[in-house]
Amino acid sequence: MNSYEKRIDLVRDYLERTALDNSILDYYSGRSILVTGGAGAIGSNLIVALSILVGKSGRVIVLDNLSALKTRNPWNVTPLSNIMFVLGDVRSDIDLKRVFRENPGMVFHLAAFFANQNSIDYPETSAEVDVLGQIRLLEYSRIAGVDKFVYASSGCAIYGSYPELPLREEFISMHLTTPYQINKMTGEMYCNFYHHHYGLPIINCRFFNSYGPGEVPGQYRNVIPNFIYWAMQGRSLPITGTGEETRDFTYVLDLVQGLIKAGYYSDAVGENFNLGAGKEVRILDLVNMVNKATNNKAGINFMERRKWDTKPRLLASIEKAQRLVKYAPIVEFDEGLQRNIDWFTENWDEINLCADFPPGMSSAVRGAESICGSTK
Numbered sequence: 001m002n003s004y005e006k007r008i009d010l011v012r013d014y015l016e017r018t019a020l021d022n023s024i025l026d027y028y029s030g031r032s033i034l035v036t037g038g039a040g041a042i043g044s045n046l047i048v049a050l051s052i053l054v055g056k057s058g059r060v061i062v063l064d065n066l067s068a069l070k071t072r073n074p075w076n077v078t079p080l081s082n083i084m085f086v087l088g089d090v091r092s093d094i095d096l097k098r099v100f101r102e103n104p105g106m107v108f109h110l111a112a113f114f115a116n117q118n119s120i121d122y123p124e125t126s127a128e129v130d131v132l133g134q135i136r137l138l139e140y141s142r143i144a145g146v147d148k149f150v151y152a153s154s155g156c157a158i159y160g161s162y163p164e165l166p167l168r169e170e171f172i173s174m175h176l177t178t179p180y181q182i183n184k185m186t187g188e189m190y191c192n193f194y195h196h197h198y199g200l201p202i203i204n205c206r207f208f209n210s211y212g213p214g215e216v217p218g219q220y221r222n223v224i225p226n227f228i229y230w231a232m233q234g235r236s237l238p239i240t241g242t243g244e245e246t247r248d249f250t251y252v253l254d255l256v257q258g259l260i261k262a263g264y265y266s267d268a269v270g271e272n273f274n275l276g277a278g279k280e281v282r283i284l285d286l287v288n289m290v291n292k293a294t295n296n297k298a299g300i301n302f303m304e305r306r307k308w309d310t311k312p313r314l315l316a317s318i319e320k321a322q323r324l325v326k327y328a329p330i331v332e333f334d335e336g337l338q339r340n341i342d343w344f345t346e347n348w349d350e351i352n353l354c355a356d357f358p359p360g361m362s363s364a365v366r367g368a369e370s371i372c373g374s375t376k
């Protein structure tokens, strides 16, 4: 079985385990759906799930500029006959015309300039993609009369630094620490504007830290793919803080489940809600689990906390998503982590080619001489 067949199997198994209602299956069958950012960590899984749900008479149109993969080869897009890949940019009128000519009835907007440190280094591009690109996409969606516009918002963008846990949707902070957070929050506000003013049926899904098959490592990428990548090379893992910090790591297919349900249930329209695991994982435990699962003996390297990284703990309340869209995450962290490591093993050559760490490290350890320091 090649790595594409494995991904399809993984998604198909997951969909069977979640046992989606027949009404959801009927709703998606035969639809034409646009996914922006469909070559990315979450999008590359969502498009496989949607391809299965829409079936032969439907179509999944993917718009992605491949900036996350650092290549013009869309290797993270599973080649399925009902998936149409368009190499293009959400900021480009020409590219948007091209995908809207396919008459999508639904949009999942996942494309983004990822993420915090990237936006600090390139604040203008962050706003161009995540604000102006999104407005352009909302305009096209409104004119096309799509019946759902699902937006990938971010828990880390909405709740600021020291809110009470678990994070509930009614709490909002204006004290954001990166342009990414500001722009993702602005994205939600534009969705709300298009809903209020034009009646566009938008849904704001606030993701918590995603992990799982589909996410490449890199200078600006999330901690889990970077840890796996370094551990598989026998390098020590840098912790920027004490290791007591926690995150609500959410398996990517649980997020996909949440998106599919968000796109279906009419109670979700005009709403915002968290999609997380609803559980905390300590960074120190994560590091030890990754080192153990990859048989990495190089240990841990403690480093200074990054200035913008002001969140000691993150934990989502998922009650609202449970109530509105029957969201129910099912994958435990150790299972999801193993699936993530399996995906790295199966796709090592491609991952290695696009892993981008100038000058040999991630933003997490910028300024440090080496990630291969001593074990504390």
Ligand SMILES: NC(=O)c1ccc[n+]([C@@H]2O[C@H](COP(=O)([O-])OP(=O)(O)OC[C@H]3O[C@@H](n4cnc5c(N)ncnc54)[C@H](O)[C@@H]3O)[C@@H](O)[C@H]2O)c1
Residues within 6 Å of the ligand: 036, 037, 038, 039, 040, 041, 042, 043, 063, 064, 065, 066, 067, 068, 069, 088, 089, 090, 091, 109, 110, 111, 112, 113, 114, 129, 133, 152, 153, 154, 155, 156, 184, 206, 207, 208, 209, 210, 211, 215, 222
């Ligand atoms: N991964 C997380 O932990 C997380 C958490 C909260 C919110 N989110 C949001 O979820 C969405 C998906 O996240 P992800 O982890 O899959 O990110 P990702 O970077 O893996 O995927 C985003 C995709 O968008 C593409 N893209 C970037 N700029 C583009 C542009 N101008 N035009 C077209 N395509 C463009 C990238 O090439 C990439 O494939 C993003 O909107 C992100 O902000 C993610």
